[in-house]
Amino acid sequence: GIQVEQSPPDLILQEGANSTLRCNFSDSVNNLQWFHQNPWGQLINLFYIPSGTKQNGRLSATTVATERYSLLYISSSQTTDSGVYFCAVEGTGNTPLVFGKGTRLSVIA
C-alpha cells in the first residue's frame, strides 16, 4: 500500500519562529489532508490539499502531486500550535486514508 513519511519527527521552536513540515508519499493520491492533534487528542482538520496551495491565517500548505510531497508552513508560531501534525493520504483505487507518523511540534515561550 501507499507509504507516508513525515519529517522531521520532532521540532522545537521559539515562539514567533517559522517552520516547514514535510510529507512524502509513495504513490499518486486522490486525497491529502493535514491535521493538528491537540494535547487533548483531538484531530483538527487543517487542510484538504491533494494539489496546489492553500492558506489559512498563519498556516499554509502546498502539495506538489507530481513529485509526491506536501509541505505545511507555520509562520509566527505560538505556544498553542504545539502538538502533533499528521499528514494523511488516500491513494487512487479506492484505498483508505493512510496516516504518517506525525511531526511533534513544541513551541516554547
Added chain:
Amino acid sequence: EPEVTQTPSHQVTQMGQEVILRCVPISNHLYFYWYRQILGQKVEFLVSFYNNEISEKSEIFDDQFSVERPDGSNFTLKIRSTKLEDSAMYFCASSEVRVIETQYFGPGTRLLVL
C-alpha cells in the same frame, strides 16, 4: 459548522467486556469510518461503511469488531470481548462522497481496557 460527535469521550472497561462506541456523523454525509490510535502511535484505519454495509476493512478489524448504523443518525463500533491491546483512542469520521473529499473527524473516544 456541522461536526462529527462521539460518545462517550472516555470509557474504562474490564478485559472481556463488550463496549459500544457511538458516533453521530455529519447529517448529509454518506460515508463513515472508524480509525484508532494507540497511545504514541499513528492513526490507523479500521473500517469504512457505506449504504448500510462495510465497504473496506483493515487487518485490525477482526471478528471481535462490528459496526452498525442502527438509525438515521448514529454509527456505532462494537468490540465484543475487549483485550488489553484494544486500549486506544477511537476516531469516527465521515465524508460526503468516497474520494476527492475531506474526511471530517470526531473528537475521539479514549478507551482503556484493564
